[in-house]
Amino acid sequence: MRGYLVAGNWKMNGSAASIDALMTGIIAGAPVSSGVEVLVCPPFPYLSSVAAHVAGSSVALGAQNVSQYKSGAFTGETAASMLRDVGCKYVIVGHSERRALLGETSEIVAEKFQAVLDVSLQPILCVGETLAQRESGQTQLVIDEQLGTVLSSSGVDAFANAVIAYEPVWAIGTGMTASPEQAQDVHRYIRAILEAASETVAAGVKILYGGSVKGDNASGLFSKPDIDGGLIGGASLKSADFLAIAAAAATLS
């Protein structure tokens, strides 16, 4: 049993006051189910205050990004060891916003993925195609390149301690969710790539779906055999909306 992971990616949203209120709601209502792990990924400045909220609860803490470098003269960067220090368990790498808007190549993403593993945290590797790429039949090619770059640099065994998030770019923040069937097709394809290298690792790795997941579509997505939870943006900013998604996973687990 892989279990579900329901992860909130807050992106660059919130304030000390709003995050305090959001966390109070999430902690109060997070499902108590061994089959579901709830994760929140706040902006960097709030990691420590959110760490205080999650202490003693079953909710995990994660970061949205990390430096590929270990330490030293990299002004403005944050090392993986620092994220571990403040209580993170997971780190998102390769989100499409960082690839498209902040110039992250698959090679940089692969370095970040390994930097996270090197300090014994779990990377959540985001992959996914744009609408133009889907419409021109390139979805699998994009996955091949984005996943393949990490696979060839870190090796398949690295995925025993990693999570993958399939996030079609056209579904992020647009309200256009991939259908459960469209998502399942790509999730199966991703798992098959790993299967070719290690059946054991492929069977164990969680593959999350991200892109306009809401309380009313989560169940359909999460009931597919290769969908092991969600990476939630907009709907993770309100505790009731986020908890409805976590509850959908708890019902299925």
Ligand code: PGA
């Ligand atoms: P969304 O974002 O749920 O707002 O579509 C998902 C993500 O970008 O991780």
